[in-house]
Amino acid sequence: MINKKARIAGVPYVIWMVVFIVAPLCMVAWYAFTDKSGQFTIDNISSIGQYAPVFARSIWLALIATVICLLLAFPLSYLISRMSGARQSLMIMLIMLPMWMNFLLRTYAWMTLLENNGLINRFLGLFGLGPFQMINTQGAVVLGMVYNYLPFMILPLYSIMTKIDDSIINAAKDLGANMWQVTWRVIIPLAMPGITTGITMVFVPSISTFIISRMLGGGGNILIGDLIEMQFLGNTYNPHLGSAMALVLMVIVLLCMSIANQFDDEEMEGMLL
Amino acid sequence: MIEKRMNKTARAYTTLVFIFLYLPIAVLILFSFNQSKSRNVFTGFTLDWYKQLFHNEMIIKALGVTLLVAAVSSIIATILGTAAAVGIRSMHKFSRTIIMNCTYTPVVNPEIVTGVSMLLLFVAMRTAFAAFGLEFEMGLGTLIIAHITFNVPYVILSVSPKLRQMDKNLYEAALDLGCSPVQAFFKVVIPEIMPGITTGFLMALTYSIDDFVISYFTSGTAQTLPIAVYSMTRRKVSPEINALSAILFVVVLSILLIMNYRDIRGEKQLAKERRI
Amino acid sequence: MMKKIICVLLCALVFCALALPAFAEVGVVDEAYYQRFQGEKITLNVYNWGEYISDGSDDSMNVIKEFEELTGISVHYTTFASNEEMYAKIKSGGGQYDVIIPSDYMIARMASEGMLEKLDFSNIPNYALIDDVYKGMEYDENEEYSVPYMWGIVGLIYNTTMIDDEIDSWNALWDERYMGNILMFSNSRDAFGISLARLGYSLNDTDPAHLEEAANELKNQKMLVQAYVMDEIFNKMEGGEAAIAPYYAGDAITMIDENPDLAFAIPKEGTNYFVDAMVIPTGCENKEAAEMFINFMCEPEVSAANAEYIGYSTPSSAAKELLDLDEETMAIAYPDASVLEKTEVFKALPEEANEAIDKYWTDILSYNENPNEWIGPVFLVVAFVASIVITIVRAYKKKHDIY
Numbered sequence: 001m002i003n004k005k006a007r008i009a010g011v012p013y014v015i016w017m018v019v020f021i022v023a024p025l026c027m028v029a030w031y032a033f034t035d036k037s038g039q040f041t042i043d044n045i046s047s048i049g050q051y052a053p054v055f056a057r058s059i060w061l062a063l064i065a066t067v068i069c070l071l072l073a074f075p076l077s078y079l080i081s082r083m084s085g086a087r088q089s090l091m092i093m094l095i096m097l098p099m100w101m102n103f104l105l106r107t108y109a110w111m112t113l114l115e116n117n118g119l120i121n122r123f124l125g126l127f128g129l130g131p132f133q134m135i136n137t138q139g140a141v142v143l144g145m146v147y148n149y150l151p152f153m154i155l156p157l158y159s160i161m162t163k164i165d166d167s168i169i170n171a172a173k174d175l176g177a178n179m180w181q182v183t184w185r186v187i188i189p190l191a192m193p194g195i196t197t198g199i200t201m202v203f204v205p206s207i208s209t210f211i212i213s214r215m216l217g218g219g220g221n222i223l224i225g226d227l228i229e230m231q232f233l234g235n236t237y238n239p240h241l242g243s244a245m246a247l248v249l250m251v252i253v254l255l256c257m258s259i260a261n262q263f264d265d266e267e268m269e270g271m272l273l
Numbered sequence: 274m275i276e277k278r279m280n281k282t283a284r285a286y287t288t289l290v291f292i293f294l295y296l297p298i299a300v301l302i303l304f305s306f307n308q309s310k311s312r313n314v315f316t317g318f319t320l321d322w323y324k325q326l327f328h329n330e331m332i333i334k335a336l337g338v339t340l341l342v343a344a345v346s347s348i349i350a351t352i353l354g355t356a357a358a359v360g361i362r363s364m365h366k367f368s369r370t371i372i373m374n375c376t377y378t379p380v381v382n383p384e385i386v387t388g389v390s391m392l393l394l395f396v397a398m399r400t401a402f403a404a405f406g407l408e409f410e411m412g413l414g415t416l417i418i419a420h421i422t423f424n425v426p427y428v429i430l431s432v433s434p435k436l437r438q439m440d441k442n443l444y445e446a447a448l449d450l451g452c453s454p455v456q457a458f459f460k461v462v463i464p465e466i467m468p469g470i471t472t473g474f475l476m477a478l479t480y481s482i483d484d485f486v487i488s489y490f491t492s493g494t495a496q497t498l499p500i501a502v503y504s505m506t507r508r509k510v511s512p513e514i515n516a517l518s519a520i521l522f523v524v525v526l527s528i529l530l531i532m533n534y535r536d537i538r539g540e541k542q543l544a545k546e547r548r549i
Numbered sequence: 550m551m552k553k554i555i556c557v558l559l560c561a562l563v564f565c566a567l568a569l570p571a572f573a574e575v576g577v578v579d580e581a582y583y584q585r586f587q588g589e590k591i592t593l594n595v596y597n598w599g600e601y602i603s604d605g606s607d608d609s610m611n612v613i614k615e616f617e618e619l620t621g622i623s624v625h626y627t628t629f630a631s632n633e634e635m636y637a638k639i640k641s642g643g644g645q646y647d648v649i650i651p652s653d654y655m656i657a658r659m660a661s662e663g664m665l666e667k668l669d670f671s672n673i674p675n676y677a678l679i680d681d682v683y684k685g686m687e688y689d690e691n692e693e694y695s696v697p698y699m700w701g702i703v704g705l706i707y708n709t710t711m712i713d714d715e716i717d718s719w720n721a722l723w724d725e726r727y728m729g730n731i732l733m734f735s736n737s738r739d740a741f742g743i744s745l746a747r748l749g750y751s752l753n754d755t756d757p758a759h760l761e762e763a764a765n766e767l768k769n770q771k772m773l774v775q776a777y778v779m780d781e782i783f784n785k786m787e788g789g790e791a792a793i794a795p796y797y798a799g800d801a802i803t804m805i806d807e808n809p810d811l812a813f814a815i816p817k818e819g820t821n822y823f824v825d826a827m828v829i830p831t832g833c834e835n836k837e838a839a840e841m842f843i844n845f846m847c848e849p850e851v852s853a854a855n856a857e858y859i860g861y862s863t864p865s866s867a868a869k870e871l872l873d874l875d876e877e878t879m880a881i882a883y884p885d886a887s888v889l890e891k892t893e894v895f896k897a898l899p900e901e902a903n904e905a906i907d908k909y910w911t912d913i914l915s916y917n918e919n920p921n922e923w924i925g926p927v928f929l930v931v932a933f934v935a936s937i938v939i940t941i942v943r944a945y946k947k948k949h950d951i952y
Contacts, residue, residue, distance in 0.1 A: 005454060010360020010372075013353050013425065017375050020422040024390030025378070031393055052926075054915040059928050076290050079283050091287075093529050098294050100525040104485060104502045105518040108510070109297030112304070112312045116790050119300060119313055133729060136776045147293070200381075208383030211485070215506065218776030219735050222914050225385050230914075232389050232490065235736050236907035237637035239393065246386045252929065257381055258936040310807075312788060325606075330614075331626070396642040410645045493644040494594045496627055504628055508599045508780040511606070 028250075031243035044244035051227060051245070058223040059252070061138060062206035065145035069153040069202045070195065072146070077157035077194075078187065081164070092158065099151045107144055107215050114140055114216065136218030144212035149205055153198040160194030161187070196260040204253050224249050298522060305515035312510070322516040329513060335501035338413070339482055342497060346420035347477035353421065354428025354477075355470055359462070361429070362436050376426045388490035391419050395491060411493025419491040420481045427480065428473035435469030436462075575615045576850050578675060583841065587621040591838050596635060596646040598825070599628040599780045600800070601699075603858035610854035616845050622838050630779040631736035639664065645832055647839040652823050654738065656695050657688040657897035659828070665694045666829040672840040675847035683824055683864040687896060695826035696843050699799065699861035702884065702892055703739065703821040705814045706782075706801045711792035716814040719747035721793055723766070728773045732785060732794035735777035737910035738895060739821070740767060743795055746818045752893045755902040764909035768916055777914065786811060797823075798881050799861030806860075813881050815888055822892035824864070856882075 035041045048055075080091045098106060113119050114135040121131040134140055164187065172186045188195070210225030217223075222230075224245065231242025308317035326332060361369055379387050395415050402409035443465065447457035463470075485499035492500060505514050577583065595613075605611025613624050629635040632655040638644050639659075651659065659665050670676050676696055683697040707716050711730060714721075722731055722743065734740045742752045744763035754760070775791055783800070785791050787807045801813040827843045829836060845851060852868035855861075862882045863869055874882065898906070 004363070006363040007360050009356040010364065013357030013360065013429075014372060016353060016422070016425070017372065020391070020394070020418060021375055021378055024387075024394040027393040027397060028386070028390045050912065051915050053917040057917065063928075072290060075283075075286060079287055089533060093533050094291065095294070097522075097526060097529060098298060100479065100483070100529070101298065101518060101521055102483060102485070102499055102502055104499060104506060105301065105514070105521070106297050108502075108506045108514070109301045109518075112300055113297060115313065115788065117313055117788055122313065147297070150290075150294070204381065204383055208385050210385060211503070218774075218778075220771060220774060220777055220914065225383075227911070227915065228385055228389060230911065232392060232641060233634060233637050233643060235631060235633040235637075236911050237633065237640055238907065239389075239641060242389060243393070246389050249383060250386050252932070253381070253383055253386075255929070255932040255936055259932060259939055312784065334625075392641065392643060399642050411643055412645075490643070494596075494625060494627060494646065496625075504599065507630055508628075508783065510784060 028243045032247045044241050065142050065206045066203045068146050073153035081161035140216040141213050144216045145206040149202040152201040156194045156197040160191050164190050200260045301515050302519040305519045322512040326513045326516045335496045335498045339498040343481035346417050350421045350424035350477045351474045354425045358429045358432035379423045380426050384486035388487040392490040412495045416492045424477035427476045431473040432469040435466040439465045583620045591622045593624050594646040595626045596649040603854045609858045647833045652825050653688040654895035654897050667693045673844045675844045678865045678867050695828045697826045697864040700824040701798045701861050707793040710810045719816045727792050730792035731774050732791045733774045737906050742821050753896045767913050802860035819891040
């Protein structure tokens with residue numbers, strides 16, 4: 001279908017893309033390297049060093065959340081992929097269902113659960129335990145990330161695992177492999193594209209979130225996202241510094257993507273569907 | 274024996290994960306029936322919050338804006354994206370790679386980066402327009418533009434594989450049989466890639482309804498439902514918000530059930546036939 | 550109880566109002582004045598603090614609705630959480646509004662940056678109903694830009710079941726016994742105001758050394774603080790989640806209404822006295838309609854309904870007379886002269902001071918007790934190396950791929 005006339009169909013989108021995707025990113029870069037009067041400066045970028053603790057905290061919490069998501073999702077996805085067809089689609093529907101509800105509402109629900117007088121502490125109180133300080137801690141932030149982004153890990157893992165034929169696993173078993181060997185030598189290598197997709201799909205939103213940390217972290221455990229939001233629409237207005245932070249965040253994310261980018265375009269499309 | 278034990282552990286594990294996923298939602302829904310405003314003591318059953326919700330103009334308005342933005346942006350995004358997928362398909366490899374990489378950007382970029390970058394662009398556009406004496410305010414318009422922008426890639430990514438799978442000869446056969454290229458496109462290509470278009474449209478619609486971060490930066494004075502919810506969670510929260518989530522849950526559940534019903538029924542039918 | 554009495558009173562008022570003019574539910578000074586834009590389909594964008602208007606819940610007056618019904622102008626009402634947030638939204642061009650309600654110092658700052666329109670007071674006849682004390686204050690000396698909406702002071706709200714001592718000083722917010730039970734303002738100006746007052750400086754001190762000292766104190770305080778909040782405080786204090794927090798007197802009244810265990814104290818070091826006033830930002834399209842909205846908010850009945858619902862203090866004696874407050878509430882909302890003597894109004898600070906405060910505030914919020922700063926750089930280096938290695942390996946594989 002290579003057709004010169006058909007190319008015209010792509011023109012509106014290319015214009016749109018240049019104006020609304022490429023130009024805004026150039027604006028971010030431009031703001032990052034200028035000061036208020038429009039003069040070139042690298043002060044914004046160099047001053048980011050002061051916020052190293054925030055970047056460190058964001059990366060650290062996002063990494064923990066990603067690992068927990070992977071550990072939780074891997075067995076579950078495998079179990080679901082071995083179910084019968086109708087049950088599989090039911091299970092996947094049940095996993096997607098919370099995702100369709102507004103994530104602010106779900107995160108808000110965790111506030112109710114985790115508070116000092118919240119439901120979990122009340123429940124534990126019945127057994128004479130606690131109260132535990134759960135909300136406004138880094139643990140709560142990680143919990144919020146895991147809760148919100150777990151489906152992003154389950155879905156790609158599941159879709160790759162359905163492609164693993166039972167007969168391969170049976171063959172490995174017949175050849176004397178025990179459960180661990182089957183997992184390490186057969187399932188994990190075959191599921192690798194799903195794992196990397198899942199990791200990026202959890203890590204990227206985790207590292208850039210600003211709602212979860214605000215709602216569950218109490219505003220004292222701010223992340224990169226909070227820092228950026230503060231510079232644009234928050235308490236300390238400075239879009240130049242904010243752009244520099246956004247630029248650094250983008251570099252971090254692109255680096256992670258290039259590591260995980262071991263799958264080709266077709267698989268990328270598959271993951272989205 | 275081992276198999277059986279495995280089965281039990283598996284079941285317990287699956288149940289635990291689902292409890293984790295549904296516990297907060299259950300809590301939200303439960304407290305939408307709570308008589309008092311308390312977030313953690315249940316004092317009695319009432320439906321008042323549902324009544325009040327429908328009298329809360331802010332929420333009704335916000336819902337209207339959300340649906341309008343979602344509908345308009347996903348329709349435009351679908352048209353733009355489908356055309357783009359067709360166009361990109363017939364481009365040279367080099368330009369195709371560049372365009373596809375740009376297309377992935379909003380998908381892989383953190384939402385907050387997309388949000389602030391568009392905010393900066395709109396602010397610059399405002400200044401530029403003002404120089405020509407034109408007005409450009411952030412509001413519904415910018416919100417729709419932003420939504421189209423992050424929606425188009427999903428449409429392209431779901432239409433492209435269908436185009437690739439399509440039999441090239443179909444289009445040429447239509448031309449040979451006397452169709453003009455435009456006719457051939459609408460009568461042959463479009464029906465062929467329709468499933469991809471529908472998926473893209475539905476994805477755009479859901480992303481658009483659910484988006485908070487990008488809307489937050491680009492909405493100006495307009496308020497979508499997620500933004501209204503956000504401003505509610507930052508104040509003293511009334512159980513109306515719980516009522517809202519309960520309704521959302523039921524709506525989403527029924528949509529998904531309807532969507533899945535046919536699949537499941539189809540499979541059951543198949544299973545039956547097999548048994549016979 | 551008080552709320553109920555007021556409700557009955559207001560209902561009675563509404564009934565009286567219903568009996569006299571044919572169509573307005575709320576009694577206004579000059580009915581005809583409000584009819585000018587009837588049928589013109591004007592929309593006003595109003596940007597106000599959260600929880601800062603009587604919104605019709607709990608049988609209160611729905612002020613916005615009343616205005617819409619009276620004038621035929623529709624109001625698009627949105628809220629912000631702090632002056633700084635509102636400033637960022639407008640400064641960045643993130644929204645065009647017709648009426649906003651910032652505090653004193655922010656009004657002065659915005660006026661000096663040319664972000665506000667001068668008002669036409671001949672179009673706001675009810676301005677005459679505002680008490681003279683609140684007119685021509687330092688932030689708007691020549692009475693050009695603003696019409697006072699509410700005023701109040703900042704104080705400490707605490708839970709008497711969790712705190713046994715008499716609270717009378719800002720030091721309570723630095724008291725280690727309350728570790729993890731302290732809430733703090735999440736906006737820089739209020740937080741710095743408290744820190745400066747506690748150190749015995751003026752709230753408007755711009756001496757860099759003093760600012761740094763205040764910032765260090767806030768940093769030390771961080772390990773004791775449970776959360777940095779604005780209006781989230783309502784749920785947290787009412788639900789007994791925290792022991793002590795600084796907040797606005799009016800909101801303290803609302804919280805005490807919900808949870809009688811709470812009490813309010815005015816620190817002896819002195820505190821902030823604020824006036825929030827209605828202004829029109831530049832670029833407003835319907836200035837006359839916006840002024841009409843401002844005028845409506847000054848109607849004694851409307852102002853009384855707002856003051857009653859949000860608990861803040863009205864700057865209009867005519868409205869105050871409509872309120873029926875008990876002594877305890879009076880003491881909080883309308884403190885006597887001996888208290889007000891020790892208060893100070895925030896002034897607009899010079900640009901450098903604002904920048905310094907912004908920077909300190911970001912530092913404080915990002916500050917970590919035991920930072921593991923190595924994670925960031927190490928992660929970046931590892932990621933960078935890994936991505937290069939992977940690219941090379943893939944290129945090599947591709948080259949030597951036999952398939």
